[in-house]
Amino acid sequence: MFISWDLILGEIHYSIPEELQLGAFIGNIADDLGLDVQQLSARNFRLVSGPNQRYLEVNLHNGILFVNEKVDREQICGPRLTCVLSLEAVLENPLNLYQIEVEILDINDNAPSFPKGQVRLEISEIAAPGKRFPLECAHDPDVGTNSVQTYQLVANEYFLLNVEAGIGDGKLPVLVLEKPLDREKQSIHRLLLLAKDGGVPERSGTTQINIIVEDANDNEPFFLQSVYRVSLTENITKGALVLQVNATDLDDGSNGAIVYSFSSHTSAKVRELFGLDSKTGEIRTKANLDYEDINVFEFIVQAKDKGPNANPTYCHVVLNIIDVNDNAPEMTLTSLSSPVPEDSLTGTVVALISASDKDSGQFGQLQCKIGNHLPFALDSSSKKYLRLITQERLDRESFSTYDVTITCNDGGTPPLSTNKTIVVEVSDRNDNAPQFAQPSLTAYVMENNKIDASIFSVSASDPDLGQNGQLSYSILESQVQGESVSRYIHINAESGVIYSFRPFDYEQLKNFQVRIQAHDCGVPQLANNVSIDIIILDQNDNAPVIVHPITEYGSTVTETLPRLADPGYLVTKVTATDADSGQNARLSYRILHDNNLGLFTISLETGEIWTTRRITKTDANKQKLVILVDDNGIPALTATMTIILTIVEGSAEMLNDPGSLAESPGFTSDTSLYLVISLGIISSIFLVVLIVLAIKVHGSRTVFDGHKCFFGTCCCIESRNGIQKASRNLQITPNYVEVFGGDPLSQSFRYNTCSLKRGFHFPNTSTENDKAWREIVVNGEKAVLSEVRRLSGKDIHRACATRLASGIYNTCFTVSHNFL
Numbered sequence: 065m066f067i068s069w070d071l072i073l074g075e076i077h078y079s080i081p082e083e084l085q086l087g088a089f090i091g092n093i094a095d096d097l098g099l100d101v102q103q104l105s106a107r108n109f110r111l112v113s114g115p116n117q118r119y120l121e122v123n124l125h126n127g128i129l130f131v132n133e134k135v136d137r138e139q140i141c142g143p144r145l146t147c148v149l150s151l152e153a154v155l156e157n158p159l160n161l162y163q164i165e166v167e168i169l170d171i172n173d174n175a176p177s178f179p180k181g182q183v184r185l186e187i188s189e190i191a192a193p194g195k196r197f198p199l200e201c202a203h204d205p206d207v208g209t210n211s212v213q214t215y216q217l218v219a220n221e222y223f224l225l226n227v228e229a230g231i232g233d234g235k236l237p238v239l240v241l242e243k244p245l246d247r248e249k250q251s252i253h254r255l256l257l258l259a260k261d262g263g264v265p266e267r268s269g270t271t272q273i274n275i276i277v278e279d280a281n282d283n284e285p286f287f288l289q290s291v292y293r294v295s296l297t298e299n300i301t302k303g304a305l306v307l308q309v310n311a312t313d314l315d316d317g318s319n320g321a322i323v324y325s326f327s328s329h330t331s332a333k334v335r336e337l338f339g340l341d342s343k344t345g346e347i348r349t350k351a352n353l354d355y356e357d358i359n360v361f362e363f364i365v366q367a368k369d370k371g372p373n374a375n376p377t378y379c380h381v382v383l384n385i386i387d388v389n390d391n392a393p394e395m396t397l398t399s400l401s402s403p404v405p406e407d408s409l410t411g412t413v414v415a416l417i418s419a420s421d422k423d424s425g426q427f428g429q430l431q432c433k434i435g436n437h438l439p440f441a442l443d444s445s446s447k448k449y450l451r452l453i454t455q456e457r458l459d460r461e462s463f464s465t466y467d468v469t470i471t472c473n474d475g476g477t478p479p480l481s482t483n484k485t486i487v488v489e490v491s492d493r494n495d496n497a498p499q500f501a502q503p504s505l506t507a508y509v510m511e512n513n514k515i516d517a518s519i520f521s522v523s524a525s526d527p528d529l530g531q532n533g534q535l536s537y538s539i540l541e542s543q544v545q546g547e548s549v550s551r552y553i554h555i556n557a558e559s560g561v562i563y564s565f566r567p568f569d570y571e572q573l574k575n576f577q578v579r580i581q582a583h584d585c586g587v588p589q590l591a592n593n594v595s596i597d598i599i600i601l602d603q604n605d606n607a608p609v610i611v612h613p614i615t616e617y618g619s620t621v622t623e624t625l626p627r628l629a630d631p632g633y634l635v636t637k638v639t640a641t642d643a644d645s646g647q648n649a650r651l652s653y654r655i656l657h658d659n660n661l662g663l664f665t666i667s668l669e670t671g672e673i674w675t676t677r678r679i680t681k682t683d684a685n686k687q688k689l690v691i692l693v694d695d696n697g698i699p700a701l702t703a704t705m706t707i708i709l710t711i712v713e714g715s716a717e718m719l720n721d722p723g724s725l726a727e728s729p730g731f732t733s734d735t736s737l738y739l740v741i742s743l744g745i746i747s748s749i750f751l752v753v754l755i756v757l758a759i760k761v762h763g764s765r766t767v768f769d770g771h772k773c774f775f776g777t778c779c780c781i782e783s784r785n786g787i788q789k790a791s792r793n794l795q796i797t798p799n800y801v802e803v804f805g806g807d808p809l810s811q812s813f814r815y816n817t818c819s820l821k822r823g824f825h826f827p828n829t830s831t832e833n834d835k836a837w838r839e840i841v842v843n844g845e846k847a848v849l850s851e852v853r854r855l856s857g858k859d860i861h862r863a864c865a866t867r868l869a870s871g872i873y874n875t876c877f878t879v880s881h882n883f884l
């Protein structure tokens with residue numbers, strides 16, 4: 065057994081004889097490729113599937129290439145002189161391709177054989193010596209010297225054997241008549257023909273030739289040419305005329321009638337594809353031809369007349385088939401590395417594709433390409449294989465799958481093409497950080513929320529897949545009112561839902577900020593943050609609190625009311641506060657209970673309580689008012705206060721006169737006296753300052769809208785009848801200044817401004833500082849204004865009350881000593 069190998073540019077060549085036993089050693093792939101045996105399994109070494117792969121196999125444990133199936137050179141390659149098994153081996157990580165060629169050497173395992181064991185040959189007795197009779201060739205599947213080399217005829221006295229050169233390297237045995245035959249002496253001659261090959265040991269085959277001697281038909285047909293050569297395209301239509309052979313016979317009648325036929329050793333394939341008209345000699349196609357199957361046909365046509373003892377005449381026919389572009393390119397996916405990591409380097413091999421065309425010449429030359437706008441390129445530097453490689457970086461988030469269509473065109477006119485689509489998947493890498501829709505968010509939470517209640521949720525997106533796109537949420541550490549934010553809220557790491565750890569109180573905490581982080585589970589881990597402003601919404605959870613008047617016994621307060629109070633008299637003002645905000649802190653005041661309906665009214669917004677009419681003798685001396693204060697929340701919260709009003713005799717001015725209090729034993733103390741004196745002095749100083757400032761600013765009298773004003777102040781004087789009328793109509797003028805005293809008798813007085821109906825002016829003041837009274841002229845009437853330096857606040861009240869009660873003056877300005 066002779067085995068050899070060569071490694072040339074990635075190709076390994078072995079030579080082995082045919083008919084080796086199964087498992088026979090061919091070569092060591094690992095050694096010949098310079099590889100470690102362990103790499104064969106680790107790098108997935110394999111033979112590419114093909115028609116020849118079943119004959120050979122590689123042991124991945126030791127790298128030995130061995131015979132896997134019986135190798136019969138004649139069955140695999142037929143009559144070809146050279147028989148080579150071509151295989152491809154693939155080694156991955158990185159991807160390498162190796163060409164393996166195993167040449168099958170012929171051994172002399174077949175003996176020559178004739179188509180028939182006996183051959184009948186009819187020869188006329190008048191056949192002249194030297195007449196030649198071609199015999200059927202022997203067939204030996206072996207090639208070279210192992211095929212048929214010579215013929216030998218067992219010696220006899222009438223015939224000898226000539227061996228002529230046939231088509232190609234074949235030899236044609238020809239029987240030659242050496243001396244005339246005499247049918248009457250011997251009508252049958254039996255000859256033994258031997259065919260021998262050149263193998264060692266030599267093999268041979270025999271056939272018996274039975275020669276029947278016939279009576280004479282002395283003229284034989286003859287062909288005009290011994291060899292007919294015709295070229296025709298493989299796409300010739302069925303039934304088309306290929307050629308017409310022509311033979312003539314000089315005899316007349318039936319001895320000159322020629323019948324054409326294929327020789328007895330014409331192959332079955334020729335008889336299947338071609339038909340011969342026995343009368344005309346026309347050869348026509350019977351089936352479609354295929355250049356890629358058989359590109360040349362050689363056969364013998366014989367012509368024989370119909371006369372007795374006719375001898376056939378032979379001619380050779382050679383049909384050359386011309387190739388046409390009738391085969392489209394063929395593509396086979398040999399190897400595919402999918403999915404491809406999206407961070408693969410440019411030039412990474414994705415797939416290996418074999419491309420071929422059965423046609424010949426330019427018809428078999430291929431041009432292959434892929435579609436535009438793809439991140440791949442086609443490398444066709446190899447003659448048999450195409451490599452699909454990356455030509456730019458991939459991005460799975462843009463395209464996770466590519467349908468790569470490879471188109472191969474041949475060189476025909478028009479060209480034939482074949483498309484093959486390869487699905488290339490892109491695997492994910494963690495190259496995208498989580499993203500929130502907005503960099504900052506706002507969450508609104510109603511106060512008094514439940515513990516562990518959901519207050520907000522965040523959501524981020526990550527276009528990566530699997531662990532690379534699986535997000536987890538967490539709260540970054542920060543401080544809220546000196547405490548960790550984790551004492552206030554916590555977050556579900558998977559869903560991003562934020563829960564409260566405690567109920568919030570709007571009055572304590574109105575808003576705070578927290579930062580949420582979303583990170584993926586990829587390697588390396590990527591993260592992003594979002595800022596959330598959590599705003600606490602106010603809830604109506606605080607009832608109004610009445611702060612004025614100050615109660616001494618529970619929710620009841622006692623006030624006094626002069627019996628002579630005019631309509632519109634300000635009884636008192638209820639003031640309340642609410643810790644809530646917005647509408648929840650908008651307060652409204654109402655009289656919930658009044659035992660004397662129609663005597664009092666209250667301002668809805670300010671809480672001021674006014675009289676609506678004069679107090680009559682039928683009115684009780686004690687009036688009970690229940691004041692309701694409610695907010696504008698839902699539901700509304702309320703607070704109530706009970707005011708007991710005691711009606712006392714006298715006018716409002718007398719009630720407010722501090723001198724009356726001096727008669728009370730409680731007011732006889734020195735402390736009260738000093739307090740009154742101090743207040744009077746302060747009031748005097750304040751009035752002097754006002755007068756000086758007014759003189760400096762105005763410098764003269766100012767007439768405003770036709771009314772006379774002094775000291776920069778406009779005062780409205782209205783008659784008592786006008787006041788009574790306004791009181792009866794409950795028109796509470798908004799243009800007033802409220803002045804509150806420090807005791808129940810110190811009432812609030814209203815001063816109308818800039819709405820004068822009658823002008824007044826102060827006369828020029830005298831320079832005499834010791835004058836106690838100054839006159840004010842009001843439409844010709846006199847009013848006396850107490851000089852601040854000499855009169856106390858109570859004297860002012862008393863003087864004004866006395867003159868007003870006597871009706872001397874229309875109007876008296878009464879100023880509380882507290883205000884002064």
